[in-house]
Amino acid sequence: MSEQWPDFKKELEKLSVPTDKLNSIIANTIDQNRSKKSKKKIIIYSLSAAVLGFGVFIGSASVSPAMAKIASAIPIIGTFFNESSDEGLRIAGQKGLTQIVDQSSKDNGITLTMNEIFYDGTRLTFGYTQESIFAIGDLERPTIEVNGKEINFSSGYSGEYITPQKYKGIMDIRPTEELPEEFDIKIRIDAVGLIPGKWEFQFPVKQSNEVKVVRLQEMKIIEEAEVEIASLKLGPAGTDLAVKVSKKENNTKLDPYALDFYIIDEEGNVLDKISGSGSGDTEKGEEKANLNFLYSPLKDGTKKIRVIPYNVPMSGRDFEEVTMNLDDQNTPFVIDQGDFGKVLITDINYQEDKIVIYFDMQTDAIVDNKASRNPIWLEDADGNNLSLKDKPFAERIKGNSFKQEFSLGVKKGIQIKTVKYPKPILYEEFVIDIP
Amino acid sequence: MADHKKVLRAKKGNHKAFQELMEEEKVRLYKIAFIYLKNEEDALEVFQETVYKAFISIKNLKEDRYFSTWLTRILINTAFDHLKRKKRIIPMDREVLERKTDQYVTDNNDSYLLDAIMELDEKYKTVLILRYYQDYTIKQIAEILDCPEGTVKTNIHRGVNQLREKVKEECVNE
Numbered sequence: 285m286s287e288q289w290p291d292f293k294k295e296l297e298k299l300s301v302p303t304d305k306l307n308s309i310i311a312n313t314i315d316q317n318r319s320k321k322s323k324k325k326i327i328i329y330s331l332s333a334a335v336l337g338f339g340v341f342i343g344s345a346s347v348s349p350a351m352a353k354i355a356s357a358i359p360i361i362g363t364f365f366n367e368s369s370d371e372g373l374r375i376a377g378q379k380g381l382t383q384i385v386d387q388s389s390k391d392n393g394i395t396l397t398m399n400e401i402f403y404d405g406t407r408l409t410f411g412y413t414q415e416s417i418f419a420i421g422d423l424e425r426p427t428i429e430v431n432g433k434e435i436n437f438s439s440g441y442s443g444e445y446i447t448p449q450k451y452k453g454i455m456d457i458r459p460t461e462e463l464p465e466e467f468d469i470k471i472r473i474d475a476v477g478l479i480p481g482k483w484e485f486q487f488p489v490k491q492s493n494e495v496k497v498v499r500l501q502e503m504k505i506i507e508e509a510e511v512e513i514a515s516l517k518l519g520p521a522g523t524d525l526a527v528k529v530s531k532k533e534n535n536t537k538l539d540p541y542a543l544d545f546y547i548i549d550e551e552g553n554v555l556d557k558i559s560g561s562g563s564g565d566t567e568k569g570e571e572k573a574n575l576n577f578l579y580s581p582l583k584d585g586t587k588k589i590r591v592i593p594y595n596v597p598m599s600g601r602d603f604e605e606v607t608m609n610l611d612d613q614n615t616p617f618v619i620d621q622g623d624f625g626k627v628l629i630t631d632i633n634y635q636e637d638k639i640v641i642y643f644d645m646q647t648d649a650i651v652d653n654k655a656s657r658n659p660i661w662l663e664d665a666d667g668n669n670l671s672l673k674d675k676p677f678a679e680r681i682k683g684n685s686f687k688q689e690f691s692l693g694v695k696k697g698i699q700i701k702t703v704k705y706p707k708p709i710l711y712e713e714f715v716i717d718i719p
Numbered sequence: 720m721a722d723h724k725k726v727l728r729a730k731k732g733n734h735k736a737f738q739e740l741m742e743e744e745k746v747r748l749y750k751i752a753f754i755y756l757k758n759e760e761d762a763l764e765v766f767q768e769t770v771y772k773a774f775i776s777i778k779n780l781k782e783d784r785y786f787s788t789w790l791t792r793i794l795i796n797t798a799f800d801h802l803k804r805k806k807r808i809i810p811m812d813r814e815v816l817e818r819k820t821d822q823y824v825t826d827n828n829d830s831y832l833l834d835a836i837m838e839l840d841e842k843y844k845t846v847l848i849l850r851y852y853q854d855y856t857i858k859q860i861a862e863i864l865d866c867p868e869g870t871v872k873t874n875i876h877r878g879v880n881q882l883r884e885k886v887k888e889e890c891v892n893e
Binding site: 291292293295296298299301302303305306307309310311313314421422424425474475478480 | 759
């Protein structure tokens, strides 16, 4: 028998291949599991803005172009974060709490410059610029040494091109262990996009001294798991919540990494969640997870906050999309978000190049300031999402009334869309007095 | 063969590199899965499970140059597990079953050989796919399947013979 027969390759060519399905399986598998890439190390990292327009809110390490709309001007030293849409960073930048580094490293035609950093114990954020002849992809996860010792961390990236050759980016680092108040940092980046190389930075970092730390000794039992707030750090640039979860390995009622928290002040303001990360380990049948969340800063003078644990039930299936054609609707009209509630569209204001939608959330679920858990969005007749890149979320006007701007091209055939979102399950809250 | 640097980056946790690698391998993997499972739905399920297993364990891959072989081994083991699970499941309604059978028969009814390959005993199917579709050497196949080279050779020989018999049968029946 010659090796020409059987000609498997020729035979297998006849099989039709559903390439689209395969591509989406690959993308979805990575998306849904990227956070679990290391069992012992980092489990999740999410930036709240990454949830825009998708029915899925699983933590992801993905780039969040919307998280920080940065100044479109060429960076001027010392003002890197001043225009950031991330409230905490903006405050830090404007109060002059950031540290100027201005160190460059060049390899393979790509120049990386570490412009400015911010560290206050709640967050460690690097503002950098990337210059090259062509637009190149994201930075690879760096190797970071603190006082000569490599640290474990989760990271999130965002940014934008100021010119096709210049990218202004923000890298948020969440170490798994607390860092000292002052340290020497060494950062090494091995690749930018697909281009390997070596870019190194070394400089001292000092914590800005304005962080208040609250440590609690209170534990709640949630779905048979022990949930404890390890610390709450209040800084000018953000509120850091550290939570410890411990459960029996065989308790399948709660996935510790799916647990989320609302922080609400005494006036009922819901803090914006900026990011979340987690790490954990299993020892002797006990799964222990450390979760860290970063929220917007508390308003000055806040005396008491509520921290409400919650969980969004996931069925593993895509949520049902709801679509209504704006041509057929007169305000007010209602769009259904399934278990989450209803959205009453109260007014639609067409302007020259934008549409402003005013709406009330009719739900007893907690809605954050950007309605980021249950967004609505517009699509034009060709199916293009009309959300604004630099303002991808709704804005709370008062109570449960919101408004959101969208871009406007052709007025005819615009569709308003949302998804039947599951309603979050709320658990017993922690009440914390702020000293 | 997969790009070494890309494999290295994927091992270090670069999701984009992993995605690119999987996109390069997807057609090959899907076709092998289809040969075992004989219908799109199950083949996609096995493919999905393979991508998942590869994703969570790529960091443990010892030799970068064995990426493709490693991936093939995951796929084949997953396909076997899937077949085992299916055997334990109570048979479906006749109607559903017929629909499923139609799906692949109509897709490929111009090829006796392809049908015959799918009907082979699994041990023969595996070695023939690895040898004639993947172009692996006898030594590589022995490593993937964790069995002696002699067994691989025997199974290839028997597989080809069984295949020839099946093709003959199909022609006669027709």
